Amino acid sequence: MRIFEQLESEVRGYVRSFPAIFDTAKGSFLYDDQGNKYIDFFAGAGTLNYGHNNPAFNRALIEYLERDGIVHGLDKATVAKKNFLQKFYDTILAPRNLEYKVQFTGPTGTNAVETALKLARMVKRRSTVISFTNGYHGLTMGSLAVTGNNFYRDEFFGVRSNTAFMPYDGYFGKDVNTIDYLRRFLTDGSSGVDLPAAFIVETVQGEGGVNVASDEWLQGLEALSRELDILLIIDDIQVGNGRTGTFFSFERAGIKPDMVTLSKSVGGGLPLALLLMRPDLDQWKPGEHTGTFRGNNLAFVAATEALAYWENDDLSEAVRYKGAIMKEELDRIAAKFPDLESEVRGVGMVWGLELPRTGFAGELSKECFENGMVIETAGADDQVLKFLPALTIEEETLREGFGIIEKAIDTLLTRKQALRSGAVR
Missing domain, CATH: 3.90.1150.10 (Aspartate Aminotransferase, domain 1)
Known part of the structure; x- marks a missing residue:
């Protein structure tokens, strides 16, 4: 070593x-x-x-490379990207009646989170985002600001601005409804907590210690977001892609987030991150949010193969x-x-x-x-x-x-x- x-x-x-x-x-x-x-x-x-x-992924990647398929393409149209988008729509979005636009954000999960936070603030013209106790969303500056783990946070990193933390489901024990707690803060003009652009939350906090939000709590958070015109961002980077039994972890609660961040297993083991957003939220100007590796064509190939697992x-x-x-x-x-x-x-x-x-x-x-x-x-x-x-x-x-x-x-x-x-x- x-x-x-x-x-x-x-x-x-x-x-x-x-x-x-x-x-x-x-x-x-x-x-x-x-x-x-x-x-x-x-x-x-x-x-x-x-x-x-995975043998199916490896075969597809080898065949793609042997025919000199595009490896790096920025956000240009490629056959690999077309195949992934079509497969993702046919296999994941359409059967679940989900209408999302797809943005490829960069190679890793924190890129998707940064993009979601930036877009939410731009659309709502509000700077505050509410995250939750013990949440983990990444370690770049914006993502770190909405990460609760004290090991990763430090005042020197400048992570405290434009973020408020509220108690996750069960934080005060089973008898305290933290949605009511959250509503009280947000409807009291003197609470000191500004109306946020978005909530960002994991349905299961993996790095936070495998804390599972109940269906009722997630439904209450969605209802509150609609009531107060706040965007709901589900971070499905670690517990999406089938980890909880359904492709999206929020399916068990029957909710429809405004945005969803995906990475990790969506690329079949290769670097890929994406943001799903309601079509009306797609207010970017062309080229307004870019990245050199937002078009990983090898990951598109592996990801398309991975989606075959969700055909039934x-x-x-x-x-x-x-x-x-x-x-x-x-x-x-x-x-x-x-x-x-x-x-x-x-x-x-x-x-x-x-x-x-x-x-x-x-x-x-x-x-x-x-x-x-x-x-x-x-x-x-x-x-x-x-x-x-x-x-x-x-x-x-x-x-x-x-x-x-x-x-x-x-x-x-x-x-x-x-x-x-x-x-x-």
């Missing part, structure tokens, strides 16, 4: 959590340069919903089936180790195991890695073990992964007990 320590910035993160030099990958497995195999419960932070090196309900049914297994396994683990006082929460195939003991989730992630699994932590204090396996993972591999987690917990608790008893120095 010397070359990474010598030349790569100290900002590197995942290489510290998973100190191996990875070489190949297939489906739900990673292999390092020593031939060690790891079950992947991380999936590129939600970028690999369809697994590593098979993947949705698989996510519901495997999601039920994940909940069952986590509930069983929580019951087996009651002293951990853990909490299980999630939906579809995004789940979290909250472990209140300081540092335990991080130790567990490390122990899992040493036993052949890649899994990350989340939450304000990294107190949540976050489960994001590929949606296409085999049931046998899924259950094997939970076996590794159970064994790792048992090992850590046994080791700690031995240390307390003085049996280990």
Whole structure:
């Protein structure tokens, strides 16, 4: 690992959590340069919903490159983009009765968020945007301003202007309706909170610790946005693309956002980000918001192949089936180790195991890695073990992964007990 320590910035993160030099990958497995195999419960932070090196994607990419298909095209019209747009409309938008324009914003999710915030402010002629406690939307300046995680925020970054934070669903416990709280602030002219251009929200806060907004809360937020003429932006970058069981995570609540940001798995593992917007909000002048890599044609090719998974309900049914297994396994683990006082929460195939003991989730992630699994932590204090396996993972591999987690917990608790008893120095 010397070359990474010598030349790569100290900002590197995942290489510290998973100190191996990875070489190949297939489906739900990673292999390092020593031939060690790891079950992947991380999936590129939600970028690999369809697994590593999906064979259908690879074939399409190889064929495209072999015929010298356009790789870089800015926002010029290309066959690859045409095919993606048509497939996206036919497979995703039309069946859901969604009328959205599509804007390609740049290679990563924060580009889509920046674009949504800029457009919302331009259309509404208001500067304030309301985000929510524990929300995560990216780390460029505008996106960071609407990100709640204290680890990423600092006053020196100038992130506090034009943003107000309000409590997410369940922030004060189950008995407090935070929509009523929000409405009170916004309808009181002396609250100090200006009428915003937009709300931006995740239906499931992934980095925030796998906090799941209820259908009723999301419906209430949509109703409030309509009542007060505020745009509703759903950030579906991590929990969209089928992660919750439907292509869009907001479908379960029956709402229709004004804008939706998509990235991560929409590109089939390649960099692609886009903003969906109501047609009347598409008020840009030509070239007013640009970017060198807003037309990733290789990603269009992979993304078009990925949309084939949504031609029927098979993947949705698989996510519901495997999601039920994940909940069952986590509930069983929580019951087996009651002293951990853990909490299980999630939906579809995004789940979290909250472990209140300081540092335990991080130790567990490390122990899992040493036993052949890649899994990350989340939450304000990294107190949540976050489960994001590929949606296409085999049931046998899924259950094997939970076996590794159970064994790792048992090992850590046994080791700690031995240390307390003085049996280990």
